[in-house]
Amino acid sequence: MSRILRWRWTFFLTGLMICALGISMTIKGQRFGIGPWDVFHVGLYKNFGLTIGTWSIITGLFIVLCTALVLKEWPKLGTWLNMILLGFFIDLFNWILPDFESFSAQLIVFIVGIIILSFGIGVYVSPNMGAGPRDSLMLIFVEKFGIGIKTVRTTIEVVVAILGWLLGGPVGIGTVFIALFIGQIVHYSLPLSRKLLLRVIGEEDDSVLYNFIPAKSSATNK
Template identity: 50%
Template sequence: MRKELIWKWLFFFVGLAVMSLGVSMVIKGKALGTGSWDVLHIALFENVGLTIGSWSVITGFVIVGSTSLLLKEWPKLATWLNMILCGPFIDFYSWILPDSTGIFFDVFYFLMGILVLGVGCGLYISPRLGAGPRDTLMMIFAKKFRGSIGRARLAMEALIALIGGLLGGPIGAGTLIIALCTGYVVQMSLPFFEKMLAKKLDNKDQDKDFSHKNLAKEL
């Protein structure tokens, strides 16, 4: 049991760190547009103050409260940790990563950020300790409308991007690309990390294909 918990929490925390790195990379290449949530966070940062990471935490609190009412249950510990830790991670990476010096680096940051973000998301979800606020909301969308993870994320991010754009956030072609691609990167990476974790735990029951319906039951 102790070995299982250690591996699960290791996957979770490393996944959060990797996902946050991806978010920060996309923000660094924001000339192309950022992810929908970051459009909102940056708009709030520029209009109100604080930091982008701080707004990530604040919006996370709002989402946790809303999803708790919808699911009629208290969020898991992992959901709270996701909400609290991602903001500081994003601010830290944004501080240490060098600024872009031109369109080449904007494109590099942007494309690599999408890949790193999606992979990190799949990694932290794989132990099924509880998804983060935004991914829980994504799963609710997928379950409610009986669609795929990719489509659910697209619909959710389109709505948030619209709100952030109206507030003056850096919306662009890249925002649409992220909305279209990130959910599918998660959908492809999640089964890989589930199988990797199952091998670490010698757990044959966990070594199975990804199903968003099964995952939704565990959120």
């Protein structure tokens, strides 16, 4: 494996861990509500047991299989790793992090969690190793029906938030905030993460992040 590819995988896996930490922190501050998909996962957890991370994996697997049938191709390795590792890390951090009872503590952990989650999205997306299952679902609707990304994303998140709420998941002002504004934070965290990755691998042209096999030979990357 080339040096460039190693760094791309490092950013991808590190970003997933950071994302999971941010998600777990918002769950610990769920008095204010959590992200739409997490509302759905928590609702499933409350009604059917297992763990929140397990339901994240099961939901992701269902989406991956559906998108594979529609596109008639298997997703990238990064999509599978996203599905599995994100759920695993969510459960890990939910177990490590303490519960917060006071209003102020939950508010702080919730706000910090959103910032960490947004930063993590930028880090894991920057190496372009494969979209997450839910992002792949969004792109299918965009490509097949010609609907705008914002419209599709908002519609999907509203639907899953309502389903999660009906299952007893925590919906609040924080759910609306995450749905509407987390993309605005990622708008800044993604280019910063990509710039950092390019600096680490010693490249200026970001085209190396869009090829699974780097343009340079392995001999020049040792």
